[in-house]
């Protein structure tokens with residue numbers, strides 16, 4: 001039999017024997033997802049909402065203990081919203097705007113994220129990862145109840161995979177013994193140490209950073225509290241870490257991160273009395289309960305390609321970044337957003353297999369951007385060389401006195417979605433004077449419309465957004481429907497600012513993942529048709 | 540496009556050089572390194588122009 005590799009926070013999908021296990025032959029599924037972490041579950045939601053049968057296999061029976069990710073970015077929440085589970089996240093999450101940076105105990109400066117008005121979701125929320133996962137699984141149960149063809153099997157561990165041309169065969173271990181499962185398509189969401197990656201002999205290359213971080217989630221006792229802000233210390237004088245982060249989570253829990261160096265004895269450092277020693281040095285007489293603690297080291301790595309025939313890799317299995325800037329789960333959600341509609345169209349026979357190659361092209365582009373940003377933050381927080389430390393300290397010393405040095409302080413650049421600039425699915429950008437933030441390849445930017453939100457009207461299918469422009473209500477482009485979303489920017493300055501720019505009207509062709517495929521200043525049937533064929537690799 | 544000024548541009552070169560050395564007088568190696576690093580950042584920001592900065596970086600690195 002097999003044991004859990006980690007403790008569960010919530011045994012939310014206990015093992016149940018599936019009838020498949022007693023059949024003489026392996027059952028063939030259109031899509032099997034390996035891994036029931038946030039990325040695997042999101043993939044199931046995306047495909048399940050499209051009515052495509054999916055089977056999720058996870059080697060545990062629920063959500064892992066411990067918060068891990070706490071920062072969820074706007075784009076990630078917008079994707080969750082499209083899957084029908086963004087609102088509970090926002091309701092539970094902590095919204096913060098103010099950040100403070102300290103160097104050797106002195107406050108160097110503070111920044112305010114100054115949220116832009118007119119968006120359903122804020123730039124960020126803080127939320128323990130188990131809640132994030134729970135809300136997605138709640139949604140999955142809800143979809144199942146409505147008849148969506150989603151299965152989630154706990155304690156089903158994939159031990160081997162064989163790629164047989166157009167399908168894969170999996171050896172699955174359960175408490176009742178082994179059985180086999182076949183799949184036309186396999187999505188590997190089995191985490192940073194992805195067993196599937198190893199089984200398929202794929203490399204995972206990049207940089208390992210020689211440092212480790214001790215995380216302690218604590219709940220303060222009594223009347224003490226800290227403000228809902230992000231505090232980051234470089235070289236705090238209590239000496240219990242080369243840097244330290246304090247951040248608020250829901251349920252009055254605080255995340256404290258200590259940078260404790262490379263050569264540490266993990267067992268020793270994780271003893272409660274040693275964690276408390278560090279916390280006490282920082283908190284003085286404050287009383288608190290320990291909620292969770294862990295030591296992590298990190299790497300910035302990715303696979304060469306996220307597609308291998310009928311197998312796709314998504315989330316941490318495909319790429320890993322340092323936690324600075326919160327790009328792990330956030331970028332994994334963008335993988336799913338990207339893969340879901342493409343796989344859907346190919347399974348329904350509406351687009352060629354080549355469309356699936358663009359998943360890897362676009363998401364490798366995204367992963368590289370995330371790795372670049374998180375590597376730079378890491379180089380600033382844990383300088384690799386003497387001279388890099390000298391410059392880092394120079395920036396921090398100057399930042400207190402001179403405004404110009406503040407943008408150079410890098411304690412993590414907050415995750416923003418990637419724009420698929422210059423990539424093959426993009427159509428023409430023919431909106432004269434159109435805003436840069438909604439250019440071709442960019443994700444749509446939210447805006448208030450008619451007492452609701454623009455993004456609530458978009459996604460899940462190809463759409464033509466017309467702003468003060470005419471177009472047919474419904475197009476059929478060789479079998480793919482394109483529905484019109486007609487809006488007016490009259491009396492809506494946010495919409496005008498974000499979508500019209502200098503011109504009087506605009507027409508946007510939008511992909512099902514809410515990215516802009518092409519845009520013009522008026523409707524041209526031939527141009528829309530060509531752009532849609534480009535966006536689906538049919539051209 | 541502006542490019543890096545390679546012509547003499549400091550009115551009293553000897554005075555400036557003496558002030559530069561004076562800023563480091565009596566400092567430890569670590570203090571001097573820190574002063575230099577701050578000075579580079581201050582001047583780089585003042586220049587601001589990316590192509591000029593990149594030219595300056597190349598010139599310094601190849602010397």
Ligand SMILES: Cc1cc2nc3c(=O)[nH]c(=O)nc-3n(C[C@H](O)[C@H](O)[C@H](O)COP(=O)(O)OP(=O)(O)OC[C@H]3O[C@@H](n4cnc5c(N)ncnc54)[C@H](O)[C@@H]3O)c2cc1C
Pocket residue numbers: 034035036037038039040057058059060068069070071072129156157158159189190191192194195196215296314315316317323325326327328329330331332
């Ligand atoms: C300390 C820390 C802080 C972080 N902070 C943030 C943050 O603030 N914001 C952010 O966006 N990200 C953050 N991250 C990253 C985030 O936690 C991960 O990116 C995210 O969990 C990845 O999700 P995943 O579904 O790809 O993988 P995982 O969550 O690792 O899930 C993989 C799943 O696959 C299962 N599995 C593995 N092998 C098998 C097998 N053979 N058969 C069946 N199932 C299998 C596992 O049991 C697990 O359930 C942080 C990470 C850490 C460690």
